[in-house]
Amino acid sequence: MKRIFDILCSAAGLLALGPLLAAIAIIIKREDRGPVFYRGLRVGLHGKMFRIFKFRTMIVNAEKIGPASTANEDPRITRIGKILRKYKLDELPQLFNVLLGQMSFVGPRPEVKQFTDMYTEEEKTILTIRPGITDWASIWNSDEGSILAGAKDPDRTYMEIIRPTKLKLQLKYAREVSFVSDLKIICLTLLAIIKPADPVILKIRQELAKIN
Numbered sequence: 001m002k003r004i005f006d007i008l009c010s011a012a013g014l015l016a017l018g019p020l021l022a023a024i025a026i027i028i029k030r031e032d033r034g035p036v037f038y039r040g041l042r043v044g045l046h047g048k049m050f051r052i053f054k055f056r057t058m059i060v061n062a063e064k065i066g067p068a069s070t071a072n073e074d075p076r077i078t079r080i081g082k083i084l085r086k087y088k089l090d091e092l093p094q095l096f097n098v099l100l101g102q103m104s105f106v107g108p109r110p111e112v113k114q115f116t117d118m119y120t121e122e123e124k125t126i127l128t129i130r131p132g133i134t135d136w137a138s139i140w141n142s143d144e145g146s147i148l149a150g151a152k153d154p155d156r157t158y159m160e161i162i163r164p165t166k167l168k169l170q171l172k173y174a175r176e177v178s179f180v181s182d183l184k185i186i187c188l189t190l191l192a193i194i195k196p197a198d199p200v201i202l203k204i205r206q207e208l209a210k211i212n
Contacts, residue, residue: 003104005179006104007099010095014096017095020092021093024055024089031080036056037054038057043113043131045127046128052094052097054090055089055090057081057090068155069144070144071154072085103131105132106133106181106182107173108131109132109134109166129173134186135169136170140205168211172211
């Protein structure tokens, strides 16, 4: 049922959002003539590598001149990139990854190999689940860039402050995965994007932060 849901909804989403995706692509191309998409390598289901689709929000070859983790004030972020990141519009092309079966709507956010190589035996359970566009960790921390803001070493800050809770929440998802919980996560993700300060979202974030 989960895979059928992914195929039908990703196809419908791509058709419905086609004009918006095309408009964003044109704006990105006009800004600096660089590639429209960022196709970074990520670790997927059972450790298989794949290239993620995201609208490019940073200068060309940004990954070669800076850390993997990105703060909101990172000078590599383009003007249009700041807007796309704020409203999560840069994530929309991942509907292609969902349609191709590399990702799901809901599942642990795919990581770079640098971080999955550090997984403990327990944490490797995360790789038995198809990675997703959103999960409990995405709701708990919907604005990673703001936490990394001002950090001298964004990767170290990510490792020390964000990653521990993120892994706990990804393991929680792996233990409790169900179609019903997926629908709940999708609804809460949309609410978190539209109304990030909503009392319901704030309460859930507090509860998720306490997960062991």
